[in-house]
Amino acid sequence: MPSGKRPDAPPTPLTPLTPLDFQLVLLRRMADFNAELVEEARRKLGVPAARMREANRRWQAMVRSPRARSAAAGYRAVLGEPESVAVRRVGGLECEARRWPLPLWPDLRFEVLVGGDGTVWNAWLVRAPDAPAPRLTVLEDLTPWSCTVDEATRAFAPARPLQGSAPGRWGLAFTAPDAHGVRHEVVAEFAWGLLQRTVVSG
Structure with missing residues (x-):
């Protein structure tokens, strides 16, 4: 019988991080904003929550290590x-x-x-270069994971960049109309460049 590890098994300390683990690292940061979307994505990847936590722990240890590569x-x-x-x-x-x-x-x-x-x-x-850009014209188009930082910047220019609250986070401030044409002040928050939520005033 083959003795290979199950694909959903957590990595051991000696196992190199993989592209799957890196996706879990991105999801871990996004879970602070959209836990339900992250859980759905994690199930789609077919891995337990423990592996997401372990992947994030090992990634953080790698990037913070004084012996880390560039x-x-x-x-x-x-x-x-x-x-x-x-x-x-x-x-x-x-x-x-x-x-x-x-x-x-x-x-x-x-x-x-x-x-x-x-x-x-x-x-x-x-x-991606060959993927269609989302249609962003009104506030209601700004749903979680719908657009990237540069797409929102272009769609709602002029947008003012804001300091992120943690590594891997960005913010944008701009005005946007809602579906009834009423303009609002908006702060959009992004994790790893992907929209997570909007805070609306006005």
Whole structure:
């Protein structure tokens, strides 16, 4: 009989983190906002809650370790070779945009921007090049996981970036009309670049 581990078995301390574990790391941050969506996604991946907690614990230990490899190398070690690599200009500087597919979000890619010295400038989810962008015109379109930071920024310009409350979090402040044409002040909160919730006033 084969002696391989069950695919849903938690990793041991010596088991390398996998792309599945990385998706669980992203979900762990999103659980602070949308526990029900995260539970549904975890069941879709076919893993127990204990594995999500363990994957997040091991990821945090890896990135905080004084012996850790560079952040860029860490992403490559866990996710493998990127699906695409492109040179991009940000302001007056050049960087590499490295992208990986994640099965849980087939219309998105995990993008890491890496500077010339190997420093990670940014790491978040973006829309895949061949995937249709969401239609964002009114407040009601801003549902959890419906759009990325850059999509909301373009749709509701001018949007003002806000400091995130924790690593992997971003915020945007802008005005948006509701379905009746009434404009509201909105703060949109994102985890790993994906919309989690909106706070509306006015």
